[in-house]
Amino acid sequence: MEFRLDRPRTNQYPTEAILDELRRVAAVFENRRFTRHEFDAESKYCKGSVVLARFGSWQAALDATGLELAAPVKKDRSFISNEELFLELGRVWRLIGHRPSKDEWDHSEPRYSYTTYKTRFGGWVNACAAFIEHTSESANPLAVGVVSTQLPPISKSTVTPIDASEKRGIPMKLRYQVLMRDCFKCVSCGRSPVTHVGVVLHIDHITPFSKGGKTVRENLRSLCQDCNWGKGGDHEPQPNLALNKGAPTSGAI
Numbered sequence: 001m002e003f004r005l006d007r008p009r010t011n012q013y014p015t016e017a018i019l020d021e022l023r024r025v026a027a028v029f030e031n032r033r034f035t036r037h038e039f040d041a042e043s044k045y046c047k048g049s050v051v052l053a054r055f056g057s058w059q060a061a062l063d064a065t066g067l068e069l070a071a072p073v074k075k076d077r078s079f080i081s082n083e084e085l086f087l088e089l090g091r092v093w094r095l096i097g098h099r100p101s102k103d104e105w106d107h108s109e110p111r112y113s114y115t116t117y118k119t120r121f122g123g124w125v126n127a128c129a130a131f132i133e134h135t136s137e138s139a140n141p142l143a144v145g146v147v148s149t150q151l152p153p154i155s156k157s158t159v160t161p162i163d164a165s166e167k168r169g170i171p172m173k174l175r176y177q178v179l180m181r182d183c184f185k186c187v188s189c190g191r192s193p194v195t196h197v198g199v200v201l202h203i204d205h206i207t208p209f210s211k212g213g214k215t216v217r218e219n220l221r222s223l224c225q226d227c228n229w230g231k232g233g234d235h236e237p238q239p240n241l242a243l244n245k246g247a248p249t250s251g252a253i
């Protein structure tokens with residue numbers, strides 16, 4: 001018995017047919033330059049290796065088509081929207097159940113590199129803070145639970161900029177630092193949005209702002225909504241944050 005490989009030999013592909021296929025694939029890519037691997041993914045006629053063997057280099061093959069091909073879409077990080085980055089960060093965050101470290105990120109087969117986030121946001125923690133901010137600005141401003149369960153659709157119209165002059169308000173970075181210090185758990189009951197669906201974490205002034213409590217890390221803690229709203233008379237009543245967007249005393253994030 002003779003074993004045969006029923007694949008046409010490289011020299012069985014007519015040059016003109018290869019060029020036609022290159023032109024067809026170029027049209028698929030809207031006449032921009034494309035790589036050999038992109039060709040492999042699109043071509044129904046022959047492999048990129050056949051093209052290379054025929055023309056000596058990929059550039060020579062593209063030149064031979066006579067097409068004026070536009071520059072390839074740069075794999076520039078600016079082409080990735082923040083929303084895409086946040087979606088992926090949310091996916092990995094939920095996957096591992098807490099804020100991913102660099103190693104955890106790298107081992108989660110992320111779509112975007114750690115460096116992409118660092119570059120875009122000026123550091124990994126900043127990226128995570130921006131993500132939290134972004135998520136809490138989304139459909140439900142109260143729900144950090146959303147971070148851990150499902151990400152809501154992003155609607156720019158719901159974004160409410162935080163008035164930096166509000167000293168009573170808690171800056172997003174500070175909120176994030178408090179959440180991180182408290183391991184994203186309610187310090188009272190220990191529940192976390194990661195482990196308990198529907199749990200919403202608030203950042204609470206331990207000594208109420210109205211009684212001279214400062215908006216500093218030492219005077220802030222993570223409380224779930226139940227513990228926060230159900231707490232005793234030592235604390236000022238918690239207004240509905242939705243009605244108090246400008247100056248949340250203990251805003252959920």
Ligand SMILES: [Zn+2]
Nearest residue numbers: 186189224227
């Ligand atoms: Zn609680």
